[in-house]
Amino acid sequence: MLLGKLRKASEGRGRMSGGDMAKPLLGHRSAEGDPTAPAAGRTIGVLGSGDFARSLAIRLVCSGFKVVVGSRNPKRKAGLFPSAAEVTFQAEAVKKTDVIFVAVFREHYSTLCDLADVLVGKILVDVSNNTEINHHKESNAEYLASLFPACTVVKGFNVVSAWTLQSGARDGNKQVLICSNNQEAKRTIAEIAQVMGFTPVDMGCMSSACEIENIPLRLLPAWKIPIFLSLGLFLCFFTYNLVRQVIHPYIREQKNKFYKIPIEVVNTTLPCVAYVMLSLVYLPGVLAACLQLYYGTKYRRFPDWLDQWLQHRKQIGLLSFFCAALHAVYSLCLPMRRSHRYQLIETAVKQSTLGFVALLISTLHTLTYGWSRAFDENQYKFYLPPTYTLTLLVPCTVILAKVVFSLPCIHHRLVRIRRGWEKGRYVKFVLPSATGEYSSGETSSHV
Structure with missing residues (x-):
């Protein structure tokens, strides 16, 4: 009888462990704490085929996103990206998604002007940095917004290195600084950053983009x-x-x-x-x-x-x-x-x-x-x-x-000041009576 009970118990544990192993240990969470993140399975576009674009595509694929990479030479660049990412021409990539990471340099923004009609209503995430602090009068994100006024531009992910994107958010700073004039667009990018394992930080409106772009250029400030x-x-x-x-x-x-x-x-x-x-x-x-x-x-x-x-x-x-x-x-x-x-x-x-x-x-x-x-x-x-x-x-x-x-006369005064006491300020306390009701008189205490 004892052997039979042990056999049944082991079978029950085997069924339970098999069912638990079929479930993921950690699920993606959105900003509101929902384990089924609305960004899961979403298609994200990446314009560019450089090192940062490749690292960004790898991280997005590992986070459960569908990635479409837009390149001027898709056949030559396809082997550099993961097989799960679709590498196609820029015009085709823009049509398949509403959120696009612009991973090109500032001087190459003008090459995207031919896509202005297709980019209407899209969210453009500018990830570029300058070569010098305050190199231009306006930030790269503001310049991109001036070229595409029909799009919503969000500044973000420029303080994250390509190595951090590939290795994950385990090492270094996990914060992703985000700014935009559109709250809904910032919320969307913040959800994507959270699913990727980063911590989004709202830096306000687009005027903060210049300061965000200067951060990577400061060495041990x-x-x-x-x-x-x-x-x-x-x-x-x-x-x-x-x-x-x-x-x-x-x-x-x-x-x-x-x-x-x-x-x-x-x-x-x-x-x-x-x-x-x-x-x-x-x-x-x-x-x-x-x-x-x-x-x-x-x-x-x-x-x-x-x-x-x-x-x-x-x-x-x-x-x-x-x-x-x-x-x-x-x-x-x-x-x-x-x-x-x-x-x-x-x-x-x-x-x-x-x-x-x-x-x-x-x-x-x-x-x-x-x-x-x-x-x-x-x-x-x-x-x-x-x-x-x-x-x-x-x-x-x-x-x-x-x-x-x-010295006691000075030490006590300094301790009281650091605990909130102020010279010339009085706080009045009303002491309760023995019956639990407040007495009519007041006792003043100088704190």
Whole structure:
């Protein structure tokens, strides 16, 4: 009997697993969450036969769309596209669909003017980019809309690379920026993007197309200011150390020490840059706290320069760590007695709670190392103070400000401001009575 029950149970599981395996695990979802997306099985047209058009056709076919590719030489280009995609002439491809991806360059838009009568009422998706930022007065999408006024133009998919289209939306940024003056057209393209596995982002009307086209041309925009800042500090400290360590001995003592430039001068400069950059990570927070205490509210906007500074703190901290790591590598190239002098405390920098601890330890190390040298006349070459005295200005300012802000009378006020308290504003609370009803009197509370 037991064997019979086990046999029946295994047969039931086999029937259940077979039925479940026949169903797809994941279905396409539309913007409203419907598992049967209205875009499934829809015919999508692609005008162009380049790399991006081929990657777009592959991704559309894998997402369940019927793809018609319009090319000027369909016989020669048919082998480059998947077999499920139909490659035909441009006029034939336009007639078979209402949504068309225009995967051609801006200078080739005029070749599509012969199709103007067939394109009436179609949705044209412009996926092109410029070669330079603000290269033209109007965006490519606006130019395409001026050539085909009877069509609805949507800007989108230009921030997605051909590699991302082929490999899917697993890697990199999944966002697809979309803009158009027609809400229904934007909704249609957004549904297609969702079925393809991307996340559509509505960027507004067609006037946003110029900004969308400039995005792929910006290389690491958040790193531009920090990199220039670090290079500027490096040049300043390098010139200062060059004068003290090389130029001064050459002029006063006729000693040729130019051999120190590649290793020792650079190795003296790198910790200075790392130390100052680390202190610049925490200085904007100190300035922001001063402004909040002065105005008595957190709802007043910071100046633009301070806002940009606060947003670039992570990049500044990473560049500080990079300079400290280079200092460690350079120290290994020096003799042991020399590398022992340049103890690297900054390598412990991590932009978290330990970051300020690293700044404090670095400051104590610098003060201990150079306290006796600060009062030595021989250290003031060309009447220039030692380099480490210059690096102490910003870190000491940050540390003293942190100490002042930690005082209870200031710390409590700053915490209340950051929790929403405003100077000169009063909030009245009505305390309920013991019976559960509100009392007639009011108790004022200054929050």
